[in-house]
Amino acid sequence: MTQTEIRPLTSKTRTFFINILKLSLFGLIIYLVVCYFKNNITQIYEFPKINGLFLSFTIAVLIGIQIVVVWIFKYLLKIYGESLTYAEVFYSYYYPILTKYLPGKAWHQVGKVILLNQFSVSPSKSITIAFLEQILIVYTGFIISIPFLVKVISGFWVLVILIGSTSIILLMLIYQEKFFVIANRIMRLFRVRKQLSFTKRLHVQNVVILVFFYILYWILLGVFFQICIKSLGSGVHVRWIASIGVFAASWIFGFLAPIAPAGLGVREGAMILLLKNSVDAVSLLNITVGVRLLTTLSEILFFLVAFLIKKRIQRNGVL
Numbered sequence: 001m002t003q004t005e006i007r008p009l010t011s012k013t014r015t016f017f018i019n020i021l022k023l024s025l026f027g028l029i030i031y032l033v034v035c036y037f038k039n040n041i042t043q044i045y046e047f048p049k050i051n052g053l054f055l056s057f058t059i060a061v062l063i064g065i066q067i068v069v070v071w072i073f074k075y076l077l078k079i080y081g082e083s084l085t086y087a088e089v090f091y092s093y094y095y096p097i098l099t100k101y102l103p104g105k106a107w108h109q110v111g112k113v114i115l116l117n118q119f120s121v122s123p124s125k126s127i128t129i130a131f132l133e134q135i136l137i138v139y140t141g142f143i144i145s146i147p148f149l150v151k152v153i154s155g156f157w158v159l160v161i162l163i164g165s166t167s168i169i170l171l172m173l174i175y176q177e178k179f180f181v182i183a184n185r186i187m188r189l190f191r192v193r194k195q196l197s198f199t200k201r202l203h204v205q206n207v208v209i210l211v212f213f214y215i216l217y218w219i220l221l222g223v224f225f226q227i228c229i230k231s232l233g234s235g236v237h238v239r240w241i242a243s244i245g246v247f248a249a250s251w252i253f254g255f256l257a258p259i260a261p262a263g264l265g266v267r268e269g270a271m272i273l274l275l276k277n278s279v280d281a282v283s284l285l286n287i288t289v290g291v292r293l294l295t296t297l298s299e300i301l302f303f304l305v306a307f308l309i310k311k312r313i314q315r316n317g318v319l
Contacts, residue, residue, distance in 0.1 A: 050231060050232065054227055054230045054231035055231040057227055057231075058224060058227045058228045058231050058294065059294065059298070061220065061223060061224045061227060062224050062294060062295065062298050063298060063301075064220070065217065065220045065221060065224060066094075066298060066299075066302055068216075068217060068220070069093075069217055070086070070089055070090050070093050070094070071086070072210070072213045072214065072217065073089055073093055073133060074086060074089040075209075075210070075213070076129055076132065076133060076210065077089065077116075077121070077129060079202065079206050080125060080128075080129055082116075082119075082121050082125070084116075084119055084121075087309050087312070087313070088119055088313070090302075090305070090306060090309060091115065091306045091309045091310055091313065092112055092115040092116050092118075092119070093112060093306075094299075094302040094303055094305065094306040095111065095115060095303065095306040095307065095309075095310060096108055096110075096111020096112060096114075096115065097299045097302060097303050097306075098299060098300065098303050099111050100299075101296075109127075109130045109131075109134070112126065112130055113126040113127050113130060116129075128180070131183075132202070135169075135172075136207075136210055136211065136214050137214055137217075138252055138255060138256075139165055139169060139211075140211055140214035140215045140217075140218060141214075141218055141248040141249075141251060141252050142161065142162070142165060142248070142249075142252060143162075143215065144215055144218040144219065144222075144244055144245070144248045145218075145244070145245040145246075145248040145249040145252070146158060146162065146245075147241055147245055148241060148242055148244070148245020148246060148249065148274070149245065149249060152274060169207075173202065173204060173207060176201055176202065218244065218247075218248050219244055221244075221247050221248070221251075222240065222243045222244025222245070222247050222248070223240075223243075223244075224247075225243045225244075225246070225247040225291065226238065226240055226243040228287070228290055228291055228294065229243070229287055231290075232283070232286055232287060232290060238275065238278065238279065242275075242278075245274075246271060246274045246275055247271075249270065249274060250267045250268075250270035250271045250274065251267060253266055253267060253269075253270040254266040254267030254270065267288075267292075268288040268289070268291075268292060271284070271287070271288050271291075272284050272285070272288060275287075
């Protein structure tokens with residue numbers, strides 16, 4: 001009895017199956033997002049009057065913010081000695097962006113690590129950079145939301161969280177090598193194979209600059225949220241400081257939710273709870289769905305731009 005020889009897939013066949021997988025993944029993401037909006041939109045009893053001028057301004061501000069966040073990530077890469085072009089960083093950041101809508105919290109970060117590896121950034125370094133980015137985003141988001149949080153949460157607990165998180169940041173800066181050792185041990189407990197790597201000491205001045213940039217990023221997101229509210233033309237008035245605090249706090253709640261992909265439902269629920277005493281229920285639902293719709297559509301747009309950048313990079317022979 002002869003043994004059947006298993007032939008490896010040809011390059012053309014392998015590419016075909018990979019493209020099918022990508023299209024299926026993209027279709028699944030779009031389906032999940034559409035299902036989410038369908039379930040929420042059916043609850044809106046009054047379709048809001050849209051202010052076209054404010055809506056256009058909202059979209060422009062959101063696009064500007066997403067361009068800025070790539071520039072900040074590029075600066076973080078530069079600190080670690082990686083001189084990638086803006087186009088390469090944009091591609092690495094936004095090509096896997098829609099994986100945020102899949103179950104699990106790390107797919108976007110995993111995608112960034114894989115794509116950065118294509119530009120000769122080692123996996124351990126890219127994992128470390130992605131980890132630090134998320135730490136700084138969450139920490140600055142909490143800092144920027146404190147003026148609002150103290151109005152809805154006991155000031156004692158806000159102070160406890162502030163002291164605890166700041167202490168962790170300071171210990172990470174002072175004992176960077178030991179911090180990564182401890183972090184890796186914790187990650188191994190959760191069976192995370194890829195490990196953080198101490199590749200370069202992060203100086204305090206670099207951290208201060210990054211904290212400033214990310215605080216500015218959160219303020220701009222608060223501006224986006226405020227203009228988005230005005231674009232609905234519902235007569236709802238939310239103070240600017242509340243807009244910044246609510247958006248930052250709700251984003252953090254969505255980020256920390258272990259199950260919800262891209263914080264779907266959790267972020268919107270947090271917005272509703274934080275604004276329920278100052279905004280009527282129908283306007284609140286319109287606002288939360290509108291914000292999610294705009295951010296998701298902008299991420300789809302930037303994914304398509306990243307796809308075009310990928311084609312250009314491939315033509316130049318980089319990938």
